[in-house]
Amino acid sequence: MKKVDAIIKPFKLDEVKESLSAIGIQGITVTEVKGFGRQKGHTELYRGAEYVVDFLPKVKLEIIVKDDMVSNVVAAIEKAAKTGRIGDGKIFVQPIDEVIRIRTSERGDQAI
């Protein structure tokens, strides 16, 4: 089992969600985050006081995936989230030790 974290541009969320749904992924967790990589922030101006805002709003998706689905999931996210411009985001894949479904106490692949 693997955990796939993806940081994407907020307006791409619906598209990514649709394409994950299309390959059979039934659950994702989404958080609103701020961050930056190589994409520059913006400048705000209030009565002559200039503020450079480094942090940009992004969306973070967390998905737990069976080992045999990882490459499909990564490919789906990559395709749906891409705009070709700086700031598209990143995907991280980590191993997961255990998954438990609270309602039924199922464990492992069955709990995903």
Next chain:
Amino acid sequence: MRTTWNLSTHSRRVAAALAAGGSLLLAASARAQDAAESAIDTGDTAWILISSAVVLLMTPALALFYGGMARGKNVLGTIMHSFFLMGLVSVQWALIGYTMAFGSDVGGFVGGLDFLFLAGVGGDPNPDLVGTIPHSAFMVFQMMFAIITTALISGGFAERMRFSAFVVFSTLWVTLVYAPVCHWVWGGGWMGPNGLGALDFAGGTVVHINSGVAALAAAIVIGPRLGYPKEAMPPHNLTLTVLGAGLLWFGWFGFNAGSALASNGAAANAFAATHLAAATATVTWCLAEYTSRGKASALGAASGAVAGLVAITPAAGFVGPMSAIVIGGVAGVLCYWAVSLKRTFGYDDSLDAFGVHGIGGTWGALATGIFASAAVGGTDGLIYGNAAQMWPQIASILATAIYSFVLTFVILKVVDATVGLRVSDQDEITGLDLSQHGEVGYNL
């Protein structure tokens, strides 16, 4: 068993005599009341009462104007700096403030104790002050000015003053600074028609220079906010600020046009001048922003409107509409530039009380001397050949600024030594809302 009432002839005669005497008395007092009430002009009275209500609205408007510009953790603290004064200053005014401003003149400096605890301030007019409206109406109209002037100062000490110190400071300030200056200009003191002859229709000196300079003193004494100027402290909710500015613009009609103290042509002229100055300043501030930074902002439009309103305040009843446009137009550009002064001189006038009210009020007082027209308000200014009017204007600006700065400075130092002006660093980081008021502005 039923009792039957049966007046004897004697009792009937006594009753008749009493009735006759009673109605004579009633007629006599009615005539006296008629005499007083016939002096009351219902149009004037209605207008002044409405103006008073509308000027009071300016204080919660200011609360929003300032509140939106502060950081979210200080929104309630900033609002309290205005809203609480609606309570505090009103009571002070009724007890001693009104008499100190408008009691009979003592040495040109302050009013006497004639109206202590509002003695004699009732439904009858006081012809020495205003002959056509109830004395109560005049008193309550002036009260609203005292409230908002004191509230304006908070722009200079926003986001870092202890609430207890704020309460003590405000009480002392409205008593020792506002009331005397008000007396000098409007209460028969040395700066007004009885003395210097400075023209100040609705409070360029009494309200704006007074509070603007006090804010500067406060910014200097209390020191800059933690993290200023490096840390980013952008406004947390400019929608509140723009709403506040709109309500201030509305209220200012009562502030300026109401200062005609009558429902007449002078009020109408002041109304038009007020509006045109605000309108022009909105445009010119945005133009200045657009020219220098490439974008006109909502904060700029709101600030411009306020700057124009400040500048026209002393001039409203003395200048024509075209002059009002010039006055507002200059105010928009001048105050836009003035708010950048704090970066040069290093004081943290957080909400630009000095930049807008101090500088705007100064321009307004000078502009009154320049553009006053006898055809409008009875005195000519510079452009109509009466350059001499500039001297009382300049003198009134300097006197107000010096008095306000020195007294405010002293009061602040005294409050600091006794109560402690500033919140602790930790409380400042936590925010005023939680640390001073035990509340959170937004539980989203």
